[in-house]
Amino acid sequence: MHGSSALLIELGIVLAALATLGALARRFGYSPVPLYLLAGLALGPGGIAPVPAAGAFVTTGASIGVILLLLTLGLEFTVGEFTASARRHVPSACVDFALNAAPGAVAGWLLGLGWIGALAMGGITWVSSSGIVARLLEDLRRLANRETPAVLSVLVLEDVAMAAFLPLLAVLAAGGAWWQAALSVAAAVGALSLAFAATHRLGGPLARIVDTDDPELLLLRVLSLTLLVAGITELMQASAAVGAFLVGLALTGQVADRTRRVVAPLRDLFAAVFFLAIGLAINPRDIVPVLPAVLALAAVTAATKVVTGWYAAARDGAARRGRLRAGTVLIARGEFSLVIASLLATAQPGQLSAFAAAYVIVLAVVGPLATRLADRVPAPRPAAATRAESGGRASG
Amino acid sequence: MMTQVEVTEVLLPGVGVRYDFTTARGERFAVVTRRSGDVEFMDYGDDPDAPRPLWRLDAEEAEVVAEVLGAPRIAERFADLTKEIPGLGAGQVPVTAASPYAGRALGDTRARTLTGASIVAVVRDDTVVASPRPDEVLQPGDILVVIGTHEGIAGVQSIISG
Incomplete structure (x- = not known):
């Protein structure tokens, strides 16, 4: 009895803290992710207010959080959008990879994280946060801008690249051999091809299994399928996150739309718990020594993202202001970087996750700030009237 | 069907579709339809890099407008x-x-x-x-x-x- 009351009260306090922080972040038009991470740091061991009883729930909740996060990321994928993005922006995606993964990988090598650590660091600095960027484009009302299709295409191609990168990294991090890594990448590519075939020819065999009018049944079916696949991929040493991502990729069309709607509230809760758990697992004292390196790497990879966005937007014919907006909006790193770090959490505790958390906290704040500043860049010739500041204070 | 309006369709991955219209009078505006069914109208004015937001409609409101125009x-x-x-x-x-x-x-x-x-x-x-x-x-x-x-x-x- 006492145990459960302590759990409920601690959990209540934790969620209340998250709710307050989330509201604060939204009020100023920023992503709540860095605040969740900071809350985790404050509540963890060595923090200001440890919550030991909630620990078991947070641990379980965090692993469900990763699964739901990647399921919904996978659900965003549609074949048509992928092919349209690939047609125009494969060069942009290559520039994105070369410019942004390289600094991370080099930094990982210099920090002595080994070559798997360097691979993971490359991934962490490579991927922009689709969640933060999409939200920013909406809050700043840039959806109709000329550079926006380029920005979104870069995000889509990054996400698809993750379908191969995550299983590769997961297997290698778990100490698997090259052939095992190749096998799991092949499985991932297979799931992607299934998604293609499903929308093109087969009429969605997976969709037919899970599809139902009843939202409750749909939720249960999708969750059971996702957890089963996630569990099996975890057994095969390829990380549960990868399995969930593949289920999301394989579900397309109407079923994906409806699944997104029913899963969204659960995802929001458990993803918050996941970000919290990352903070909880880190001792704030571990962050201090890596901080100079984090800031240096953040500065370099912010600049390389600006170049990436500049290049991609230029391909779509945007002028200088549009290119600058595209570059700055891509700076934000978030959920994928943290998922990549969590894949290595068991193999390399401490340094890498502390590094990734600090890095995401910095860029998830700097990115939105930078792109808001880019909005202030004056038009090349005087505009007719003072432009209405329609920025992030508008509630969605 | 002959039409005076030039429409281009631009896919916005993960968001929806943007339709760009240029009317016979040379006015340019865009309609962004979201996956959720929400619709946003933007006016390009004279600067294609600074669209101004006009209105935002939720799915139901957009439906009403479409019916008025289309039925x-x-x-x-x-x-x-x-x-x-x-x-x-x-x-x-x-x-x-x-x-x-x-x-x-x-x-x-x-x-x-x-x-x-x-x-x-x-x-x-x-x-x-x-x-x-x-x-x-x-x-x-x-x-x-x-x-x-x-x-x-x-x-x-x-x-x-x-």
Whole structure:
């Protein structure tokens, strides 16, 4: 009895803290992710207010959080959008990879994280946060801008690249051999091809299994399928996150739309718990020594993202202001970087996750700030009237 | 269909679709339709890099606007469409109060089984029920938009008028 009351009260306090922080972040038009991470740091061991009883729930909740996060990321994928993005922006995606993964990988090598650590660091600095960027484009009302299709295409191609990168990294991090890594990448590519075939020819065999009018049944079916696949991929040493991502990729069309709607509230809760758990697992004292390196790497990879966005937007014919907006909006790193770090959490505790958390906290704040500043860049010739500041204070 | 408006469609991955319009008067605006059904109108003014937001509609509001603009023309548009395929025609069949099927489900007419012609829409006052389901209840005053061969359309006409 006492145990459960302590759990409920601690959990209540934790969620209340998250709710307050989330509201604060939204009020100023920023992503709540860095605040969740900071809350985790404050509540963890060595923090200001440890919550030991909630620990078991947070641990379980965090692993469900990763699964739901990647399921919904996978659900965003549609074949048509992928092919349209690939047609125009494969060069942009290559520039994105070369410019942004390289600094991370080099930094990982210099920090002595080994070559798997360097691979993971490359991934962490490579991927922009689709969640933060999409939200920013909406809050700043840039959806109709000329550079926006380029920005979104870069995000889509990054996400698809993750379908191969995550299983590769997961297997290698778990100490698997090259052939095992190749096998799991092949499985991932297979799931992607299934998604293609499903929308093109087969009429969605997976969709037919899970599809139902009843939202409750749909939720249960999708969750059971996702957890089963996630569990099996975890057994095969390829990380549960990868399995969930593949289920999301394989579900397309109407079923994906409806699944997104029913899963969204659960995802929001458990993803918050996941970000919290990352903070909880880190001792704030571990962050201090890596901080100079984090800031240096953040500065370099912010600049390389600006170049990436500049290049991609230029391909779509945007002028200088549009290119600058595209570059700055891509700076934000978030959920994928943290998922990549969590894949290595068991193999390399401490340094890498502390590094990734600090890095995401910095860029998830700097990115939105930078792109808001880019909005202030004056038009090349005087505009007719003072432009209405329609920025992030508008509630969605 | 001839039109004065130039429309380009731009896919916004993960978000929806943007339609760019240039009117005959040279005004440029964009409509962004979101996956959620929300719609946003933007005005490009003279600077293509600084679109100004005009309105934001949720899915239901967008539906109302679409109906106001589109409902009365839907039957005409079907007629235009079917001209392209030889042998296929579009017809409008009114449901009068005297019809045996006024107040009954569309499926009860068994129109498609008996004639091969499809009822693709029901125009009711200012609204359109597109692709009506078999359980759609027909009201007196409804106009059925039928696509099929000319015999098929005539068949539906005689079934509905009883």
